[in-house]
Amino acid sequence: MKDLKKEDIKQEVFDLYDDYAHNKLNRRQFVEKLSLYAVGGVTISSLLSFMSPDYVNSLLVKPDDPTLNSGFITYESPKGGGTIKGLLSQPKDSTTKVPGVIVVHENRGLNPYIEDVGRRTAKEGFISLAPDALSPLGGYPGNDDDGRTMQKERNQQEMLEDFIAAYHYLKNHENCDGNVGVVGFCFGGWISNMMAVRIPELGAAVPYYGRQPEAEDAVKIKAPLLLQYAELDTRVNAGWPAFEEILKAENITYTAYMYPEVNHGFHNNTTPRYDKAAATLSWKRTIAFFKEHLK
Known part of the structure; x- marks a missing residue:
């Protein structure tokens, strides 16, 4: 073979x-x-x-990283019923309050890759919260195939409300300074765009290859956007020209990058769609963007 x-x-x-x-x-x-x-x-x-994703050998920040306090919390789900579980990660020895970042998963629940991104964010000096939108159905089931099937059972608008609730949870956390942004991937990219639509005081949004909001929603955006796209991702990119026209017409602060010759999912280092150069550069830009705007 x-x-x-x-x-x-x-x-x-x-x-x-x-x-x-x-x-x-x-x-x-x-x-x-x-x-x-x-x-x-x-x-x-x-x-x-x-x-298929390789979660075992792809973690960049281990769950027991000695520089972090990282563990699961719950908060109320406003629409889905019950509670939402999320991974809360923060620098262990910080003596001051720090900005917060919501980390939003793809269309399969809070898998090990997104947990790792939450910890990576905390390593950069933020307090991060990575919620699991599958919580009302029992949570991420341990594999992406079943996770995708489960996530189809939830209403997208209800999941959006769960992530908006995560924003308010983090904003009011005792170790957060009240400045909160969001980064999301695929489905999480759409959630990031929609949180910018729905939360006027959102500090910053970084959608990775996320579906764009409808025109009537896009005009409501107040938060600065850092938009990360993959050149080979024709499905998502089809909506970009119309979205950019609105951003320009409404004088919405945005920066957009189209990473050449990479696929949707290029940031996800667990599958061969991963592109190390694009992922590294885009993450460097993401962290710099949050440090500029979440203050």
Whole structure:
């Protein structure tokens, strides 16, 4: 069996994975279409394994990092019923209150990658909260396939309310200085855009490859935006020109980057869609943006 490398994978396979990850294909359809690319010593099982997330070997900040206080909290869900669980992470030895950042997961719940991003954010001197929108259904189930299925059962607007509630929880936390921003990925990118629509006092929003708000919502944005897009992500990018027109017309503060020759999900270091150069640069820009605006 051939040992796969990213350069061995055709762009069509990444596009198929994107359709699968966004519920346009079920697993059976994904495997059937993937079989067309199982040639030249490449098997279906090796392709599936290569495209699947590797959470075990991808953590950049360990859960027990000695410089952080990181653990789960709960807060009330205003629409979904019950409580929302979230990972709260903060610098251990900070003697002053610090700005806060909400970290919003993709369309599969609070998986280890997003927990890690929450801790990465705290390592930069922020207090971060990474909620799990699957909490009313029992929480992230331990794998992304079931997580995607579960998340489809929740109403998007109700989940948005849960993340808005997370903003208020963090803003009022005893260790937060009241300045709060949001960063989100994929579904979380849309949530980040919509939090900018819904929360006039939001300090900053950084949507990664997030679906854009409707025009009637976009005009309500007050928060500065840092928009991170992937050049090969034609699905999300289709909405960008119209969104940019509104941002310009309404004099909304924004900076947008289109990272060349990378796929949707390029920041996620657990799958081969990851692009180290783009992920590193975009994260450096994200942290600098928060340090500029959350003060």
